[in-house]
Amino acid sequence: MNSRARYPPPGMGGGGGRGSGIPNQNLSGSYQQRNANNHNNSQMPNNQNNNNNYPNYYPNQPPQQQWLRRNQLTSESLVDEVEKTVQSEAVDSSSQDWKDQLKIPPPDTRFRTEDVTATKGNEFEDYFLKRELLMGIYEKGFERPSPIQEESIPIALTGSDILARAKNGTGKTAAFCIPALEKIDQDNNAIQVVILVPTRELALQTSQVCKELGKNLKVQVMVTTGGTSLKDDIMRLYQPVHLLVGTPGRILDLAKRGICVLKDCSMLIMDEADKLLSPEFQPSVQQLIHFMPANRQILMFSATFPVTVKDFKDRFLHKPYVINLMDELTLKGITQYYAFVEERQKVHCLNTLFSKVRLSPEACSSHFHRWYALTCLLTASNQPVNYLL
Numbered sequence: 230m231n232s233r234a235r236y237p238p239p240g241m242g243g244g245g246g247r248g249s250g251i252p253n254q255n256l257s258g259s260y261q262q263r264n265a266n267n268h269n270n271s272q273m274p275n276n277q278n279n280n281n282n283y284p285n286y287y288p289n290q291p292p293q294q295q296w297l298r299r300n301q302l303t304s305e306s307l308v309d310e311v312e313k314t315v316q317s318e319a320v321d322s323s324s325q326d327w328k329d330q331l332k333i334p335p336p337d338t339r340f341r342t343e344d345v346t347a348t349k350g351n352e353f354e355d356y357f358l359k360r361e362l363l364m365g366i367y368e369k370g371f372e373r374p375s376p377i378q379e380e381s382i383p384i385a386l387t388g389s390d391i392l393a394r395a396k397n398g399t400g401k402t403a404a405f406c407i408p409a410l411e412k413i414d415q416d417n418n419a420i421q422v423v424i425l426v427p428t429r430e431l432a433l434q435t436s437q438v439c440k441e442l443g444k445n446l447k448v449q450v451m452v453t454t455g456g457t458s459l460k461d462d463i464m465r466l467y468q469p470v471h472l473l474v475g476t477p478g479r480i481l482d483l484a485k486r487g488i489c490v491l492k493d494c495s496m497l498i499m500d501e502a503d504k505l506l507s508p509e510f511q512p513s514v515q516q517l518i519h520f521m522p523a524n525r526q527i528l529m530f531s532a533t534f535p536v537t538v539k540d541f542k543d544r545f546l547h548k549p550y551v552i553n554l555m556d557e558l559t560l561k562g563i564t565q566y567y568a569f570v571e572e573r574q575k576v577h578c579l580n581t582l583f584s585k586v587r588l589s590p591e592a593c594s595s596h597f598h599r600w601y602a603l604t605c606l607l608t609a610s611n612q613p614v615n616y617l618l
């Protein structure tokens with residue numbers, strides 16, 4: 230059973246990400262601080278724990294004492310202080326101007342569980358992102374970073390390698406697209422970021438997120454995957470490309486032909502890293518890395534950390550910052566069951582189950598080997614069904 234999705238996608242009644250809906254059962258959505266021990270903090274950026282947006286000039290003193298200190302300032306320093314205040318108000322008012330002009334979609338009022346609400350209270354503005362990028366973020370309807378975004382964005386911006394584990398549908402895609410877009414130099418006509426994914430569908434979705442978040446930037450995004458015209462991709466690569474999203478085999482093919490030049494690619498992102506490190510893809514991924522500069526940054530996102538991921542991390546990542554937001558596998562609000570049966574008993578077992586329980590449309594994913602047979606079975610048994618490919 231697939232238990233993806235915390236943030237429901239726009240326009241849908243309760244699903245999200247690349248995955249399914251959230252049954253309205255066992256929901257517990259109260260706001261709660263995340264346990265500080267659930268990730269491995271090898272480095273902390275300066276603004277990581279700064280939950281208010283105002284500079285704390287005298288951090289060790291309570292607010293009343295700060296007022297006293299200010300009253301004791303000399304007249305000269307008072308002038309400086311006033312000038313600073315005027316300047317910061319000028320910045321604030323211009324920052325209000327651009328915010329007022331944003332086309333923000335209506336707020337998403339649907340229920341969210343702790344998988345996305347248990348944040349530290351960071352704001353996207355805490356990360357000093359380019360204004361055009363901030364505009365794209367807000368215009369996509371994101372108000373505040375989700376937990377995985379709070380953990381990854383500031384670390385990725387420092388240039389550190391990351392190995393991150395978070396549940397599906399909790400905002401992983403934006404967690405790596407935002408720092409990638411921030412780091413790209415739009416005036417450098419070269420591929421600076423590669424996002425590797427295991428499937429064409431995921432490549433298209435990811436590039437769409439990059440385009441939406443970066444719609445006010447001049448970043449050129451290209452998708453390239455197997456199963457499409459190589460000639461078209463070659464033609465496209467004669468045009469500027471800053472961010473390349475694709476599957477390993479095709480990108481490697483283009484790199485070997487000398488058409489996809491990766492010598493300036495300083496960031497490699499691996500989404501669904503566990504799948505990218507399966508025997509099918511791993512040799513291509515490893516070869517690809519050799520086309521990139523030695524000091525490239527690698528961000529790996531994966532729902533599971535099998536031994537292949539660990540081995541790869543040990544070989545290719547430099548002192549990675551490890552983020553683990555998956556103390557438990559199942560998303561909150563979802564109960565999963567499994568039946569251990571022989572292959573030949575599966576259909577019969579499902580039929581029996583369906584005659585007794587009514588499942589939500591998204592409950593069965595294509596991870597079942599014979600999704601088509603299953604879909605026919607569900608339809609024939611009058612069960613609602615969605616295709617999850």
Ligand SMILES: Nc1ncnc2c1ncn2[C@@H]1O[C@H](COP(=O)(O)OP(=O)(O)OP(=O)(O)O)[C@@H](O)[C@H]1O
Pocket residue numbers: 233234235236237238239245246247248370371372373374375378396397398399400401402403
């Ligand atoms: N900070 C945010 N605020 C509001 N919505 C968000 C935020 N970040 C992501 N989302 C939305 O949440 C949904 C799920 O995000 P996303 O697809 O990035 O999750 P994911 O962890 O990559 O999931 P999956 O692995 O299933 O693709 C999307 O509709 C996305 O637009």
